[in-house]
Amino acid sequence: MNYLRAVLNSDQKNEKIHLQDLVKIGKKLNKNTTTYEKELEKLASNNQPIQKIDKVQKIDKIKKIEPLKKEPEYKNSTYNIDNVFVKDNQIIIDFKHYLKKDYIKFIEEKRGNKYLDIFDFNGRFKDASPTVLKMNGVDRIKIFQYKYRKIRIELIHRKNLKTIYIIGKKRIIIKVLDIKESKSNVTAVKTLLNKNKVIVIDSGHGGKDSGAVGDKKRYEKNTVFAVSKYLYNDLKKRGYRVYLTRNKDRFIQVKNRTVLANRKKADIFISIHANAAPKSVRAKARGIETYFLSPARSARAKRVAALENSSDMNAMSNNSQNTFLTILNQSKITSSQKLGIDVQQHLLYSARKKYKDVVDGGVREGPFWVLVGAQMPSILIEIGYITHKEEGRRLFVKSYQKTLAKGIADGIDAYFAKNQ
């Protein structure tokens, strides 16, 4: 492939002068210069006679027998960025160690008639002096050591190009879209992007808590578990990293359901339930509803929430419930609503392919305690009324359960396509 390598050879002499300057200036300004002094020491030890290097190598060999630590090479080197280069319409940054999600920060700016896409990485690169990379369609790509441990890549263009980034194991790829890209490439990018998205599916109720009960002892916990499993498999096939809060028919306290999602740093949390109507309206109540967490407004939301919130949560006084809800993060509410809209739309579309008369219950807000602990956009889906004679029956038809799962997965795809 035709690409330009932007890497220059390491220049220890210049590096040493640079560091010595930093220490000198730092001391004048009464700044802490120990980091730079340590780097200088490292450089000095690299220049030891050959015999000493021999000893170092022997120690390295012994070290290799030990199990690999998480960031093995990082500790032995000042530079954790190995290589930066352009290949077709992508800028590729190779690291010497495994990456975390927060290794990259993205900023968009407009200066005059020019657009700037700025990417900051945690890291240090051998070539500290500003370097220019070239890519067709982009006016200028600049890479430089922005801070001591921050490297910056700036893309300057006049066409308001779309850039996306993909975090791999040891590699970050910045991809510039809209530069003559075929459809197949876009699909490949999408799958790659999905690999970084973490989804936690919460299958409602379980164990001693059967949830709502319909005709012929149809339990909510069973249908929602079946749909959750189908959804799990569907999302995995699409490249997502997926986790289930329960793998079998077991009881989990409401407050513990979001723990997994927070621990896995999930991007979204999806709780799946089936609805129940009071006797007086049982014959009529049917349809699919999607809820996102917010202080309840309507009586309907309050009623559904009361059904789904477990007894341990209902014990909380009205006052403390309100306090909880007022500290909700507004941006999370907005993202949750967006997710809810996409999921509801695709879920309904999919369900109606099987049964034309499925009712749209809409996207609603409600005080669902299962969603309170989640630190990410989260929704609760009521896949239908288990208490409705016909809908209750359908909820246990396998092909319909699969159709519902596909609809939810399509909605999730749509959400991530718009909200990377």
Ligand SMILES: [Zn+2]
């Ligand atoms: Zn439920």
